[in-house]
Amino acid sequence: ISWWTKPARRLLGLRNNDSGQPLVNFLRQPHFVRYLEGNNYTDPLTSHAPHNLEQHLQVQITQFGQNERMVVVRDVTRLHHLEQMRKDFVANVSHELRTPLTVINGYVETLMMSGEIPKPWLKALRQMEQQSKRMDVLIKDLLTLTRLETNSTEGNKSQVQIPQMIERIITNASVLSGDKQQKFIHNIDSQLSLAGEESELESAISNLVYNAVKYTGEGSEIRSNSYRESDQLVIEVCDNGPGIDPMHIPRLTERFYRVDQSRNSATGGTGLGLAIVKHVLIRHNGTLDIKSQPGKGSSLLCRFNLDSSSDSD
Ligand code: ATP
Ligand code: MG
Numbered sequence: 633i634s635w636w637t638k639p640a641r642r643l644l645g646l647r648n649n650d651s652g653q654p655l656v657n658f659l660r661q662p663h664f665v666r667y668l669e670g671n672n673y674t675d676p677l678t679s680h681a682p683h684n685l686e687q688h689l690q691v692q693i694t695q696f697g698q699n700e701r702m703v704v705v706r707d708v709t710r711l712h713h714l715e716q717m718r719k720d721f722v723a724n725v726s727h728e729l730r731t732p733l734t735v736i737n738g739y740v741e742t743l744m745m746s747g748e749i750p751k752p753w754l755k756a757l758r759q760m761e762q763q764s765k766r767m768d769v770l771i772k773d774l775l776t777l778t779r780l781e782t783n784s785t786e787g788n789k790s791q792v793q794i795p796q797m798i799e800r801i802i803t804n805a806s807v808l809s810g811d812k813q814q815k816f817i818h819n820i821d822s823q824l825s826l827a828g829e830e831s832e833l834e835s836a837i838s839n840l841v842y843n844a845v846k847y848t849g850e851g852s853e854i855r856s857n858s859y860r861e862s863d864q865l866v867i868e869v870c871d872n873g874p875g876i877d878p879m880h881i882p883r884l885t886e887r888f889y890r891v892d893q894s895r896n897s898a899t900g901g902t903g904l905g906l907a908i909v910k911h912v913l914i915r916h917n918g919t920l921d922i923k924s925q926p927g928k929g930s931s932l933l934c935r936f937n938l939d940s941s942s943d944s945d
Contacts, residue, residue, distance in 0.1 A: 633658075643705050645683045655703065658682050664691065671695075678708060688712040719781055726774040733771065737764050766902075773904040776835070777887070780911040792833055794824040794858050794867065801838045802856065809845045818856040826865050826936055828916045836912035839905040840869040840932050846901065848873025848929075865936045872929040881922050885910040909934075 633655055636646055644658045656665050659682060667677045673693040681687035690708045693701050740761045743749060749757060802816045809816075826833065837856075844854045848871045857868040876884070876891060883889045888903040906920075913920050917937045924930035 640703075640705055643681060643687075643689060643707060645681075659691070667691070668693070678712070681707075719778060722774055723778040723782075726771045726778065729767075729771055733764060733767055737761075737768065740764060770902045770904070773902065773908065776908055777904065777911060780832070780908065780915060788829045788831075789827055790830060791825045792828055792830045794826060794865075795820045795822055797830070797834055798837065798856050798858065798867075801834065801841050804838065805841045805845050805854070808842060812845070812850045812852075814845060814848065814851065815853045816856075817853060820856070820858040821860065824858055824860070824865060826916070826938075828936075832912045833916065836909045836934065837867055837869070839909050840934075843905060843932075844869055844871040844873065844930070847871075860938075861935075863938050865938055867934045867936075868931060870929060870931040875926040875928055875930050876922070876924040877926055878924070881924065884922060885920065 633646070633653055634651060636644075640646065646658065650658075656668065659665075659668075659679065661679055664677060664679050667673075673695065676690050676692040678688055678690050681689050686709070687707065688709045688711075690706045692704045692706075694704070695701055740757060744754075744757055744761060798818055798820055802818060806814075806816060841854065841856065844852075848854065853872050855868075855870045857866075857870070859866055880889075880891050884891075885906045886903075887907045889906075890901060890903040910920055913934055913936075919935050921933040921935060922930070923933070
């Protein structure tokens with residue numbers, strides 16, 4: 633470090649005679665050292681402050697001149713707390729809603745089966761049942777998202793066999809497809825496997841396949857391909873359905889974002905599916921690539937980096 637400002641001195645705990653010291657003496661965390669040496673500074677890095685675990689710093693590096701770097705450090709503690717509050721809030725509310733909903737569901741089911749309900753009430757009861765089931769799915773999705781955001785992947789990792797997983801997904805998807813006469817085609821390298829958490833990967837890929845079932849019409853074709861491309865494993869779900877207008881594509885992985893804003897029960901969803909996909913991919917060192925042409929169809933590609941040295945800790 634050759635020069636610093638007053639706030640930098642405070643945030644990093646520098647002293648007057650620290651000039652000439654390596655920056656990693658102050659920001660010692662392994663992930664910062666990797667970031668500094670990695671020479672890829674497109675995204676900033678968030679880390680604890682060196683002398684205060686309660687304080688969170690965002691570090692952004694810019695390279696200039698002859699191997700010189702400018703490091704901008706921001707105190708993002710407040711942002712971090714707000715983010716944590718949001719996560720806790722969603723987790724607590726979803727959790728608390730489960731019990732009352734189970735009670736309502738139970739009574740509605742009992743009433744439906746009782747056989748003594750006057751006809752005009754039956755329609756209302758059916759709708760109550762449908763809507764409370766939707767709420768149940770929504771709460772489960774919110775809890776899944778919270779879990780994906782807060783827990784680390786370590787623990788349940790195994791070598792997931794891709795062909796078997798995709799076959800299971802297609803079996804379920806064809807049940808969901810019902811009498812829509814949709815065609816499922818798959819083309820998977822038989823030896824493909826990926827290190828990760830099987831239930832999460834299965835949930836991500838099935839979200840993509842179920843979307844293709846839901847948003848394409850009768851007789852459509854739904855293809856799942858998986859192959860290796862240099863140091864990446866690609867899983868691709870394509871359809872020849874109505875496609876998605878380009879203006880929506882950048883926002884599809886936001887929570888609750890839907891192209892058709894009406895939340896009618898014909899198309900059902902709540903807009904959490906692709907948010908879940910995105911989080912699962914982040915946790916598996918992967919990215920989601922959405923390509924679509926209105927009127928021609930959509931193709932959603934999951935790319936997983938197979939380079940094991942970038943495994944997160
Ligand atoms: P959920 O998955 O939570 O039940 P959802 O399916 O509406 O609800 P997402 O899976 O996040 O939510 O998808 C977001 C939107 O993207 C959908 O509402 C749909 O309009 C659009 N979409 C997704 N996949 C396709 C597809 N294969 N073809 C056309 N539109 C799609
Ligand atoms: Mg969906």
